[in-house]
Amino acid sequence: MNRMPVLVVGIFLTFLSSWLGLVAYPYFALGRFTPVTDEETGDINPPPLSGLAERGQQVYASAGCIYCHSQQVRQVGYGSDLERGWGARPTVARDYMRENPVFLGTMRTGPDLTNIGARQPSEMWHHQHLYQPGTVSPGSIMPSYKYLYRTQKIEGQRSAEAIDLLPPETPADGYEVVPTYEAEALVAYLLSLNRNYPLPEAPEPPQ
């Protein structure tokens, strides 16, 4: 008996079901989120990124931050992310609607960065940390991102952008360290990471 047609139809149905499950269903279920306006504050959530922060998102991708940092606060019962102080509520799909690509991440060599802008709002701290993590976070194993900064001779007055480096990284007398555009953008992106706003499907921080 010739079983060829059955085989072909079987193969087709196998691929069709995986396409429906992996492409079509997620597209209809998760692909059409819209931002929500908070009736009390008038804020649009999730908020749009500034142009500078969007550039910073690309620097985050190219610097490989995702190899050590996740951006997802897990549901209660799936881990102790809330107890660790990584967010006021678990993240939901709508939180990522403006992200392309999405930096969920799977590795947590370093802490989750979903809400780092709320947890550490100091621009200077981020520059000091990126330049040499150990100077502000003793014993840190995070690599230095010095290549995002420029050491230059002080011409007249110290530049307003110069970062206050801590020992042993303080520059030689007469020199200063300033962030490049990429470093400014990356820090703008990190400061924008604050997903502690309410959404209809994630309203109250669960206790």
Ligand code: HEC
């Ligand atoms: C090899 C792993 C590794 C890579 C790559 C890495 N980090 Fe980290 N990061 C860590 C570790 C470990 C810590 C915790 C110690 C510390 O604060 O430095 C950390 C801490 C941080 C913190 C402070 C978090 C907090 O809760 O205080 C920020 C912000 C951060 N990293 C940003 C970045 C950014 C931005 C990049 C990419 C440019 C990056 N990291 C790349 C390992 C990494």
